[in-house]
Structures are given as structure tokens and as C-alpha cells.
Amino acid sequence: MAAGNRWDVGPDAVVTVGPRTYVSPDCTVVSTQGVSIGADCAIGWGVQIVDDDFHRHGSGGHVPDGPSSAPITIGDHVWVGSRAMIFKGVTIADGCIVAGGAVVTRSVEEPRSMVAGSPARVVRSDVDWT
Structure with a gap:
């Protein structure tokens, strides 16, 4: 772990x-x-890796669809590019690449996929990085 990281658990x-x-x-x-x-x-x-959207049910307020938090799983040998964001409930399969600046809101189920964009989508399959 490098200096300057924030771990709020x-x-x-x-x-x-x-x-x-x-x-x-x-x-x-x-x-x-x-x-x-x-x-x-x-x-x-x-x-940024955040497993909670902090939208709580309140009286008279909007009730979001689904849970406000869900675990995140990042597989083995995954490269997450700078300034990417990974949000609640996402699973990223082994060997994937998340492009810099990508906003990952849905799971990446196929191993060795590359995702990019906002929201992130698969842009390449069968990638390999060392």
C-alpha cells in the first residue's frame, strides 16, 4: 500500500x-x-472503490431501488487504471483491465475483459497484461 490512501472501513x-x-x-x-x-x-x-451509495431511506424522501450497499469483489490479476471508480455490488473477473477514468457500476463477468467508459462497458475481450 502506498502512502496517502484513505481506508474507511x-x-x-x-x-x-x-x-x-x-x-x-x-x-x-x-x-x-x-x-x-x-x-x-x-x-x-x-x-475509488466504494461499496455504499449512502442513500438511506428517510421519511418523505426518495427510496432507492435495491440496497444502498453491496460487497465488491475484484478478482486476481486485475489492473485498475488511474482515476477509475468501482461501485457497490460489482464483481470484476480474473485478468481484467479497467481503463483509467472508467466508472464501473455493473459486474464484469468474463475473465480477461477490458472495460472503459462511463458507465463502463466491455471494449475488448481476451486481453493479457503483465
Whole structure:
């Protein structure tokens, strides 16, 4: 883990980071449920990983569809580019690449896929990075 990261982990959350994974400076991990980052991952500068949208049910307010929080799972050997954002309930399969600046709101189920954009979508399959 590099200096300057923010790890805000709730009392019931479990956050795990696999061996040989590097989290670059200025990253933020906010977890009320759980975040799992696999082995051999590269997390770029300024990445945000947040498993909660903090939209609580209130009297007279909008009630969001679905839960306000859900665990995030990042598989083994995943490269997350700088300034990408990964949100609640997302699972990223092994060997994937998340392009810099991507906003990942849905799971990436196919291993070795590359996703980019906002919202992120698969732009390439069968990728390999070393």
C-alpha cells in the first residue's frame, strides 16, 4: 500500500487485499459491507472503490431501488487504471483491465475483459497484461 490512501472501513465490513497486490497513492476505499481485492492486482493512482451509495431511506424522501450497499469483489490479476471508480455490488473477473477514468457500476463477468467508459462497458475481450 502506498502512502496517502484513505481506508474507511465500517465496523461490520471486511476488507481483504491479496498478496503481491499494489495500491497506488491517493486511492480511496470506503466499505460498509466488504471489499475483496485479489492477488497480483495493480490499482492505479486515485482509484475509488466504494461499496455504499449512502442513500438511506428517510421519511418523505426518495427510496432507492435495491440496497444502498453491496460487497465488491475484484478478482486476481486485475489492473485498475488511474482515476477509475468501482461501485457497490460489482464483481470484476480474473485478468481484467479497467481503463483509467472508467466508472464501473455493473459486474464484469468474463475473465480477461477490458472495460472503459462511463458507465463502463466491455471494449475488448481476451486481453493479457503483465
